[in-house]
Amino acid sequence: MRADAGTIVEELSHLLDDADIETDPEKIGPRLKDNSWLSPVLAEHISSMVDSSGPSMNVIALITPTSVDQLSACVSILAAAETPMIMLGAGTTNFGQTVPLDGGVVISTHHLNEILSIDEGSITVQPGVTAGRIEKAARETGQALPVITTTHAVATAAGWICGGHVGLGSSTWGSIWDGNVLGAKVLTIGEEPEEIVLDQSTVELVLHAYGTTGALTEITMTLVPASDWVELVVTHPDFDAAAEFVTALSRQRSLRLRVAAAQDPPLTRAFTALSDIVSPTDALTLVIVEETQVDDVEAQVTATGGKMTPWRGLGAEGRPTLEFMVYGHRMLWVKKLFADSAFLHCYLDQTHPLAQTHALKEAWGDKVLVELKYMQSPYMADRFGSGIDEPLPAALVCIVDGALDLEAVMASCDSLGILYQNPHTFFLDQKGLFADPARLRAFKDHADPKGLLNPGKFSPATV
Numbered sequence: 001m002r003a004d005a006g007t008i009v010e011e012l013s014h015l016l017d018d019a020d021i022e023t024d025p026e027k028i029g030p031r032l033k034d035n036s037w038l039s040p041v042l043a044e045h046i047s048s049m050v051d052s053s054g055p056s057m058n059v060i061a062l063i064t065p066t067s068v069d070q071l072s073a074c075v076s077i078l079a080a081a082e083t084p085m086i087m088l089g090a091g092t093t094n095f096g097q098t099v100p101l102d103g104g105v106v107i108s109t110h111h112l113n114e115i116l117s118i119d120e121g122s123i124t125v126q127p128g129v130t131a132g133r134i135e136k137a138a139r140e141t142g143q144a145l146p147v148i149t150t151t152h153a154v155a156t157a158a159g160w161i162c163g164g165h166v167g168l169g170s171s172t173w174g175s176i177w178d179g180n181v182l183g184a185k186v187l188t189i190g191e192e193p194e195e196i197v198l199d200q201s202t203v204e205l206v207l208h209a210y211g212t213t214g215a216l217t218e219i220t221m222t223l224v225p226a227s228d229w230v231e232l233v234v235t236h237p238d239f240d241a242a243a244e245f246v247t248a249l250s251r252q253r254s255l256r257l258r259v260a261a262a263q264d265p266p267l268t269r270a271f272t273a274l275s276d277i278v279s280p281t282d283a284l285t286l287v288i289v290e291e292t293q294v295d296d297v298e299a300q301v302t303a304t305g306g307k308m309t310p311w312r313g314l315g316a317e318g319r320p321t322l323e324f325m326v327y328g329h330r331m332l333w334v335k336k337l338f339a340d341s342a343f344l345h346c347y348l349d350q351t352h353p354l355a356q357t358h359a360l361k362e363a364w365g366d367k368v369l370v371e372l373k374y375m376q377s378p379y380m381a382d383r384f385g386s387g388i389d390e391p392l393p394a395a396l397v398c399i400v401d402g403a404l405d406l407e408a409v410m411a412s413c414d415s416l417g418i419l420y421q422n423p424h425t426f427f428l429d430q431k432g433l434f435a436d437p438a439r440l441r442a443f444k445d446h447a448d449p450k451g452l453l454n455p456g457k458f459s460p461a462t463v
């Protein structure tokens, strides 16, 4: 039986400083807003929750423990009271990962922010350390994170591995499942929480699991030798030429590519920061590559009839870095141009990727706008690929009138054999990212036997 809210808050307040326990719904509400507004389906659901239960969506407290011991003591109180718990990093995810579907208590990792050790090839941190701080500390040793979310300035280590999955660097190093996370420690959810140590062979039990399979207290990530990155703006007269360029570049395995993303021409206008150097009818490709390999990129630009303009990095001449125009950030630029749009993460046939984009465009014309990039990810290729040893073509499809056409475009993809990851559901096991969701579910049943961690994120079908 759940204890009443007053009793729970009183017990927690014996453990925590006043500043680390917030119970005012008006102050809790804004902290619960992630970026689900990008999905018309999730946005509507959340708005109806707020209408019926107020801004804090029945969350009775937001707490910020200052140590792992304190976190464990809070978990013990909440487990005894059978109260749902949602772990919170920076709250920047897009798929409703942190949305409290059954009220409870939100636990921020803000104070658990120590870098514990840096070795050659790895870094171990507490859950609340930002990706940006990890990158900075790693660079001081000549190393870097291979893959990093574009929200690295604020996104936390635990939020990244439990909520994110691909980002800057995925063209070369793949996803969180491709050896880029080496281990983690998780607390089980019960009256006597226990620590479980996951190594590289078991860490996938928490990866992209929306914090449903344990509360992470420590994370070890892979480091690679640091690169100096150069940003390039490339244009082609049409999308097919841009796609040919990106395909050739991505298949060149010796290249260290952070990203190469080709846009359908109607999307070019969305990138207003680039309007001085690109024509609105160009097919635009944003490239970030290792400094010593610019000549290789230029050779492919020339071979495909394109034009290349160097773009200065962060801060130079007040220009925003291209990092903030790709992956998740790209959606913000596109939304400014197409406010009602929705997105679908599609994966194309590895041998003939353009045949599928042509078929989609034939059916939908400019109501569907494509971005093409590639991922060097054995894990994702295993889920979405055609079984050949080439990088996986990933098309982030913008459905211009998402609220109207989303279901029909998904049906089109089904009939054309285009696989996709559905970002318009709260259920993590319905996104198509897991080979065996039941394995995650079984671990959850062990680590969280009462099902208190972030409830509502597994579909009832996964038993």
Ligand SMILES: Cc1cc2nc3c(=O)[nH]c(=O)nc-3n(C[C@H](O)[C@H](O)[C@H](O)COP(=O)(O)OP(=O)(O)OC[C@H]3O[C@@H](n4cnc5c(N)ncnc54)[C@H](O)[C@@H]3O)c2cc1C
Pocket: 034, 035, 086, 087, 088, 089, 090, 091, 092, 093, 094, 097, 098, 109, 127, 148, 149, 150, 151, 154, 155, 156, 157, 158, 159, 160, 161, 162, 163, 164, 165, 166, 167, 168, 209, 210, 211, 212, 214, 215, 216, 217, 326, 327, 328, 329, 330, 332, 454
């Ligand atoms: C503009 C924009 C760009 C983005 N770009 C990318 C991108 O390039 N790649 C990408 O993958 N994502 C991207 N995202 C999504 C998101 O920013 C990242 O996934 C980010 O890493 C999430 O970190 P966070 O700290 O905000 O996590 P949160 O949103 O706070 O949490 C994410 C998940 O992790 C869980 N969690 C947090 N801490 C713990 C813990 N200690 N134990 C257990 N579970 C925990 C939460 O419960 C939640 O389910 C983007 C989002 C936006 C808005």
